[in-house]
Amino acid sequence: MESTRKLADLGIADLRAHVAEELARTRQRSAVLTEAVDDGDLIKQHSPLMSPLVWDLAHIGSQEELWLVRDVGGAPAIRPDIDDLYDAFQHSRADRPQLPLLGPVEAREYVATVRSKVFDLLDRAPLEGRRLVEHAFAFGMIVQHEQQHDETMLATHQLRDGPPALTADPPPSDVDAGLPPEVFVPGGPFTMGTSAEPWALDNERPAHRVHVEDFYLDTTPVTNGAYLAFIDAGGYDDPRWWSDGGWAYRQRTGMRAPRFWWHDGERWLRRRFGHVEPVPPGEPVVHVSFHEAEAYAAWAGKRLPTEAEWEKAARFDPATGRSRRYPWGDDEPGPEHANLSQRHLRPAPAGAYPGGVAPCGARQLIGDVWEWTATDFAPYPGFSAFPYREYSEVFFGPDYKVLRGGSFGTDAAACRGTFRNWDYPIRRQIFAGFRCARTPRREERD
Incomplete structure (x- = not known):
């Protein structure tokens, strides 16, 4: 059984x-x-991994026009001439700066015109x-699409050179002392995914029963100090x-630490949105690839959790x-529950x-850092693409x-x-960390 929305x-x-409030808050x-x-x-393109910020802005407006103004509203196209420019499948991120993109003034005018019509x-x-x-699904889809690009733009800000451009209050520093390093999650069936969440996207559907065996899970994400x-x-x-692929990537890139870290004599430093600061040992590690997370887990005598294990724990x-x-x-998440919504510009300390807290006792399963799992991105049983194949279906497979x-x-x-994100296992510019899991030892089963 799953809860209702x-x-x-x-x-x-x-x-x-509610939709109007979400659209305004997101914009x-x-x-x-x-x-x-x-x-x-x-x-400017701050990294070949990312689009120029102005492309993301106009792309947000283009998708809103396509789905809300044209499809839901049945209105004539506002700018049909730019459809191909802002189709994410037509041009790679590395190539987008060479396109005849809307300039900043024109992009802002365009997204404002679209929003007025919406x-x-x-x-x-x-x-x-x-x-x-x-249940206003199309509007909710557009809210989520814009918020996803906002997170992408935030990652671009992390990649840009120069002085800090963004400000935010620090996250809460109070942590519970004496938390156990891991929690036990009993095996058995549970309902994974959803058929009841009105704004859930197609890859989260449908709800289905999944059985997992007993396992232990880290209480918090792995910290900088542990890493x-x-x-x-x-x-x-x-x-x-x-892994073979991870080691080949490690040798090819020469990486020796999470992205944005470097060693300065006796200490490790990091760059965070234009600030240079000592690496805080108590924060969850961020900007690590799947390969690095997997290697750490093996070194620690553990493994990464499967997606089903993660969701059961959560x-x-x-x-x-x-x-x-x-x-x-x-x-709904509030500031007392989780570190979300760019309220802070860093993870909160572990704990x-x-x-x-989840029923199993795990902390920070929502917010702070995306957590790599051991699972390839694949459809759930009974999956149906909606409202278009390119959101999820074209990405299914072992590459992600x-x-x-x-x-x-x-x-x-x-x-x-139930929300599912996916990326290549080499990605490090995203706000990703991890926690470890392990199978109970023989003596723990008796």
Whole structure:
């Protein structure tokens, strides 16, 4: 059994108000990310891994026009001439700076025009009778799409050179002392995925029963201090801990630490959104690839959790036998639950957020850092692509690994206990960390 989504219980008037609030809140974040730098930074490509910020901004408007203005609203195209420029499958990120993109002024005018038409549409669009609009799904999809690009733009900010451009309060520093290093998660069946969450995306569906065996899971994500022990032990130089693909990547790139770290005499430093600072030992490690996470886990005598193990730890409530929406229950994430929504510009110390604890006792399963799992990105039994194949289906296969839980840069609208992210195992610019799992030893089974 899975919990139900409170959004499904809203009346039409309240649903329209909720959508309007989410659209406005999301656009405010996009404005912060694009107005914090000058036009030169907006059109510059800060890394071949990323698009220019101005491309992301206009792409947000293009997708909103395609799905809401044209499809839901049935209105004529505003800028059909730019459809191909902002089709993510037509041009690689590395090639986008050479395209005749809208400039900063024109891009802002375009997204504002689209949004004005969307607000007009929201007042009159039917929110029932068609799957795309049922419970305002198309609007929720666009909110999530923009928030996902906001996180991408935040990653671009991390890659840009120059002084800090963004500000935020520090995360809470209070942590519970004496937490156990790991928690036990009993085996058995649970409901994975969802068929009840109105704004859930196609790869999260449908809900289905999955059995996992007993396992232990780290109480918190692996910290910088723990990861430094792996570095100091020569972990980057010992092929025993690496898969064949991971070791080949390690040799090819020469990486010796998480991205944005360097060694300065007796201490490790990192660059974080323009700030240079000592690596804080108590924070979850971030900007590590799947290969690095897998190697650390092997060195520690553990492994990465499967996606099913991660979700059972995060959602299953043994007291009720059902899967929650979030580790703490069914309520929407608040600042007491998790580090989300760019509220802070760094992970909180491991052991923070007691209000977000899962039934198994694990902390910070939502927010702070995306967590690599051992699982390839694949469809659930009964998967059906909706509303287009290119969101999920074209990425299924062994090339991508699943990440779970969201990061400090993920918005609550695009993060829930069923939400699935995926990326290449070499990726390090994303806000990704990990926690380890292990199978019980023989003596622990008796």
